[in-house]
Amino acid sequence: MISESEIKLAKECLSMALKAGAQKARVNLVMDRMNLVSTLDSRIDKCTSCFDRSVRISIFADGRFGAFSTNKLEKDSLEAFIAKAVDTVKMLAPDPCRDLPPQERVQKNAVTGRELDLLDETYCSIDGKHRKETALAACLGKVPGKVRLVSEEGEYSDNIYDTLIVDSQGTFCRQTETSFEYFCEVTVEDENGEKYSSFDWAESPRLATLLWKEISRNAYDKACAMIGARNCRGRRCNMVVDREVSSKFVTPILRALRGDNVQQHNSFLDGKEGQKVFPEGMTIADCGARKGESNCILFDDEGVAAKEHVIIDKGIIREYFLNTYSAGKLGKEPTCDGPVRPKLLGWPRAGLTRDDILEMCGDGILVTEFNGGNTNTATGDFSFGIEGFVFKKGKIAYPVKEMLVTGNIVDLWSNLIACGDDSRACMSKLIPTLAFCNVDFNG
Amino acid sequence: MILNKEYYLGVFGIGETNLEELVAQALKNGGDYADLYFEDTFYSDILLRDSAVSAGGQHLDYGCGIRVLCGEKTGYAYSESTDIPSLTRAAAAAGVIADEAVCSEVAVSPANRYFGKPNPKADRYPFTGDWRNEPLSTAVPFLESIESAIRAKENRCCKVIASLSTSVSDILMYNSYGELKYETRPLASLSITTIFQQEGKTVQNSVGRSLRTGTEFLTPQLATELAQEAVKGVDALFDAKRPKGGKMSVVMGAGASGILLHEAMGHAFEADFNRKGQSVFADRMGKSICPKGINIIDDGTIPANRGACNFDDEGVPGQKTYMVEDGILASYLHDRVSARWYGVAPTGNGRRESFRYNPIPRMRATYMESGKDGSVQDLIAEAGNGIYVDSFSNGEVKIGEGDFTFYVKSGYLIENGRLTMPVKDINIVGNGPRALADIKGVAADLKIDDGTWTCGKEQSVAVSCGIPSVLIGKLTVGGE
Numbered sequence: 066m067i068s069e070s071e072i073k074l075a076k077e078c079l080s081m082a083l084k085a086g087a088q089k090a091r092v093n094l095v096m097d098r099m100n101l102v103s104t105l106d107s108r109i110d111k112c113t114s115c116f117d118r119s120v121r122i123s124i125f126a127d128g129r130f131g132a133f134s135t136n137k138l139e140k141d142s143l144e145a146f147i148a149k150a151v152d153t154v155k156m157l158a159p160d161p162c163r164d165l166p167p168q169e170r171v172q173k174n175a176v177t178g179r180e181l182d183l184l185d186e187t188y189c190s191i192d193g194k195h196r197k198e199t200a201l202a203a204c205l206g207k208v209p210g211k212v213r214l215v216s217e218e219g220e221y222s223d224n225i226y227d228t229l230i231v232d233s234q235g236t237f238c239r240q241t242e243t244s245f246e247y248f249c250e251v252t253v254e255d256e257n258g259e260k261y262s263s264f265d266w267a268e269s270p271r272l273a274t275l276l277w278k279e280i281s282r283n284a285y286d287k288a289c290a291m292i293g294a295r296n297c298r299g300r301r302c303n304m305v306v307d308r309e310v311s312s313k314f315v316t317p318i319l320r321a322l323r324g325d326n327v328q329q330h331n332s333f334l335d336g337k338e339g340q341k342v343f344p345e346g347m348t349i350a351d352c353g354a355r356k357g358e359s360n361c362i363l364f365d366d367e368g369v370a371a372k373e374h375v376i377i378d379k380g381i382i383r384e385y386f387l388n389t390y391s392a393g394k395l396g397k398e399p400t401c402d403g404p405v406r407p408k409l410l411g412w413p414r415a416g417l418t419r420d421d422i423l424e425m426c427g428d429g430i431l432v433t434e435f436n437g438g439n440t441n442t443a444t445g446d447f448s449f450g451i452e453g454f455v456f457k458k459g460k461i462a463y464p465v466k467e468m469l470v471t472g473n474i475v476d477l478w479s480n481l482i483a484c485g486d487d488s489r490a491c492m493s494k495l496i497p498t499l500a501f502c503n504v505d506f507n508g
Numbered sequence: 509m510i511l512n513k514e515y516y517l518g519v520f521g522i523g524e525t526n527l528e529e530l531v532a533q534a535l536k537n538g539g540d541y542a543d544l545y546f547e548d549t550f551y552s553d554i555l556l557r558d559s560a561v562s563a564g565g566q567h568l569d570y571g572c573g574i575r576v577l578c579g580e581k582t583g584y585a586y587s588e589s590t591d592i593p594s595l596t597r598a599a600a601a602a603g604v605i606a607d608e609a610v611c612s613e614v615a616v617s618p619a620n621r622y623f624g625k626p627n628p629k630a631d632r633y634p635f636t637g638d639w640r641n642e643p644l645s646t647a648v649p650f651l652e653s654i655e656s657a658i659r660a661k662e663n664r665c666c667k668v669i670a671s672l673s674t675s676v677s678d679i680l681m682y683n684s685y686g687e688l689k690y691e692t693r694p695l696a697s698l699s700i701t702t703i704f705q706q707e708g709k710t711v712q713n714s715v716g717r718s719l720r721t722g723t724e725f726l727t728p729q730l731a732t733e734l735a736q737e738a739v740k741g742v743d744a745l746f747d748a749k750r751p752k753g754g755k756m757s758v759v760m761g762a763g764a765s766g767i768l769l770h771e772a773m774g775h776a777f778e779a780d781f782n783r784k785g786q787s788v789f790a791d792r793m794g795k796s797i798c799p800k801g802i803n804i805i806d807d808g809t810i811p812a813n814r815g816a817c818n819f820d821d822e823g824v825p826g827q828k829t830y831m832v833e834d835g836i837l838a839s840y841l842h843d844r845v846s847a848r849w850y851g852v853a854p855t856g857n858g859r860r861e862s863f864r865y866n867p868i869p870r871m872r873a874t875y876m877e878s879g880k881d882g883s884v885q886d887l888i889a890e891a892g893n894g895i896y897v898d899s900f901s902n903g904e905v906k907i908g909e910g911d912f913t914f915y916v917k918s919g920y921l922i923e924n925g926r927l928t929m930p931v932k933d934i935n936i937v938g939n940g941p942r943a944l945a946d947i948k949g950v951a952a953d954l955k956i957d958d959g960t961w962t963c964g965k966e967q968s969v970a971v972s973c974g975i976p977s978v979l980i981g982k983l984t985v986g987g988e
Contacts, residue, residue: 105752109605110581110582111866112583112602112604113581114584114601114602115864116586117587117588117864118588129562130562131565131566132563133567134568135569136568136569136570136571137570143658150565153643154564156643156645156648157554157644157645157648158560158648160560160562160563163562193604215784215786216784218784242668242952260786260908260909261908262786262906262907262908265641294898296937296984299753300755329557330666331667331701331703331712335710436906436911436912436913436937437902437912437913437914437915437935438913438915438935439915439936441712441933443703443711443712443934444710444930445932446933448915448933449913449935450911450913450937452911455692458715466911467911467937468937469753469913469985469986471750471753471934471935471986471987507987508984
């Protein structure tokens with residue numbers, strides 16, 4: 066955890082920058098401790114212990130800007146590093162859009178670091194023995210049946226993260242949080258020697274609420290479900306995308322809304338602010354400042370307060386993501402640096418599950434995993450490798466793999482049939498099961 | 509660059525006796541091998557955007573990673589301080605893997621040892637201009653000249669984003685065998701993204717170059733070459749359409765198509781996946797996996813290449829490894845852990861992102877040797893109908909199944925043995941072993957691609973790739 070002397074050091078870094086000739090400066094001090102225990106086939110395979118400390122220093126000097134970082138935190142070393150940093154900044158071209166955020170946007174209620182209630186106070190009492198026991202207890206072990214378990218790789222990790230922002234305008238923001246995670250990947254082999262793999266994971270800000278018990282079994286069941294998967298002939302049909310991977314079709318939209326992409330004309334949503342681009346059923350809100358919930362924050366990298374806001378409202382684009390810099394470049398009011406925890410709201414009714422959606426769609430392909438691919442940010446054209454299942458009359462029929470789904474993001478969303486109400490709380494994007502019609506698959 | 513031992517000991521403020529004491533501390537509770545990896549890296553970056561070089565920065569990363577092996581089990585810890593008390597604590601933390609309650613005995617082959625002193629005359633990345641001593645402003649006119657050249661060649665260009673990233677790392681390694689290795693590793697990467705607009709339509713093109721070298725990287729010739737590459741094929745980008753998808757013959761163009769080897773085959777040859785039985789090639793050693801005459805190599809010996817290494821990150825000498833020789837699976841890519849497990853010599857593939865990570869088997873420069881099936885035109889003619897691809901952005905593979913995909917930024921349809929309509933933004937999907945077995949022709953035009961390739965297997969590591977033009981019988985191509 067960041068100590069009082071380290072808080073003092075962060076403030077001294079500001080003084081060093083100003084003394085060296087900067088007019089403004091910001092210091093982000095980060096401390097990160099992580100312990101990790103990996104298992105292979107129900108035995109301990111690796112133990113890792115990590116502890117990181119670093120400072121990031123943003124220098125504003127003579128209308129110019131630069132970003133610097135170091136993990137050499139001895140005072141003499143910092144003084145020399147910051148003096149060189151200021152000299153370096155003065156060699157760059159001036160940019161009037163670079164500035165600290167106005168004070169009215171800065172978070173004022175993150176003083177102790179505990180305000181967001183994401184700190185497990187028991188963290189310091191967790192020892193190596195407990196970590197090993199948890200990692201071993203989460204293992205699947207031997208499984209009976211014809212399916213051979215080739216390997217089971219588990220990974221338990223816990224982490225305490227403490228971040229502090231101070232700037233030359235008096236900003237002081239701190240957030241301290243813990244995170245616990247269990248991940249398992251399983252590879253199985255069928256009677257023909259074909260291998261299939263899958264994974265599952267869980268995350269929680271508190272150890273007591275980390276739901277690790279079913280993870281290995283889920284990974285095994287998912288791998289077994291793919292036995293016999295093959296590629297099948299291309300088709301245009303309904304596509305249901307499982308909640309575990311559905312963010313794949315939201316991420317390109319969020320990327321296209323980023324201020325730097327809009328400003329560089331490298332966005333298929335350039336010039337679309339305030340327009341209805343997506344269907345009525347699409348509403349995305351940022352829920353990134355909720356107390357006690359994973360992946361939430363009180364402030365961004367500039368110290369700007371996180372707040373709940375609507376990004377896309379019934380298909381209408383309400384905002385681009387504009388930090389102080391990109392807002393200045395575009396001559397607009399700043400909004401936020403980026404979405405913290407975007408949530409796609411359920412549609413057409415609350416409570417929809419994946420099974421409900423499969424039944425609603427009747428026939429089609431259920432996508433449960435993506436394998437590579439990309440989206441062109443300038444055009445929205447995408448192509449992804451997928452695997453999953455063909456479903457008929459609302460029920461899963463057989464597994465498929467080595468297939469491709471291809472299209473354009475805007476066109477895809479115009480064919481939205483339903484959004485589930487089943488997103489996983491531990492994911493950074495709260496995107497539920499999705500369903501689209503008229504989707505092109507190649508096999 | 510390889511300087512003298514005293515320089516590196518001085519950088520980390522440590523003596524040879526300290527090194528011996530630290531590995532002894534790491535092995536205090538057992539374990540059969542320990543190593544130390546000291547790193548002091550200086551990074552810098554500078555960005556041209558909106559016709560001005562108005563952002564840049566410098567970064568320092570310093571520390572030491574300590575590893576203990578107990579059979580094939582690993583204990584790992586690191587310290588960002590190299591004072592003795594901090595390193596001793598890290599050594600003790602890494603040593604917990606030897607706890608008898610969790611670490612069982614595993615039979616290992618006799619270790620291979622590399623006592624040779626680092627040899628400056630055999631250095632694969634000597635450099636004259638040290639990025640640590642060069643002011644960022646040196647790169648300003650260079651980046652500006654690239655933008656000017658692009659705009660002079662192509663009036664549809666509306667934005668140029670050019671970034672130069674450099675690093676220099678002082679590295680010192682010591683292990684419980686008593687091997688001591690040290691060197692200085694430079695890396696320079698230049699990336700150019702250009703946005704073009706025409707009649708309301710927007711396209712982008714990204715090009716890059718990366719080499720292990722110093723400030724001599726910034727030559728007028730490089731600026732000219734990249735400006736030419738940035739505007740090459742812009743008409744085709746505007747005209748490109750998605751083809752009708754399906755299974756078809758694919759001609760992979762020489763150079764960047766080497767990502768096929770990296771993703772579809774290279775990862776499955778990494779020995780950790782095979783040791784765990786996960787790879788689709790786990791039981792294929794010594795067997796035929798593709799047509800005779802095909803040789804696939806992973807090479808750490810190409811001077812100044814992004815994947816070059818004098819030593820890997822375990823102190824094993826960099827080398828050239830034939831993974832496939834005349835169509836036969838000849839070698840996996842080993843770190844010390846897998847080499848001991850298989851009872852073979854490590855192949856110099858134990859690499860890591862930084863001192864924060866333990867080394868694992870990773871590729872270096874992965875390529876296929878030239879074949880004897882004529883030119884790329886010959887392969888296109890032989891394909892008859894299909895697709896020719898020459899530019900990729902990324903790929904991915906499922907190790908167990910061998911299923912891979914690649915995103916094709918640009919290429920052409922092949923119709924009646926000739927290139928016709930330009931295509932873009934499509935994916936190709938296939939299966940590694942089946943694609944290898946389905947190679948119909950290899951041209952005599954091997955090209956190593958010096959792009960900014962980074963492999964993301966658990967950790968980010970600089971790599972490169974290459975390939976001659978290759979005809980594959982059938983792959984699935986995404987499309988309308």
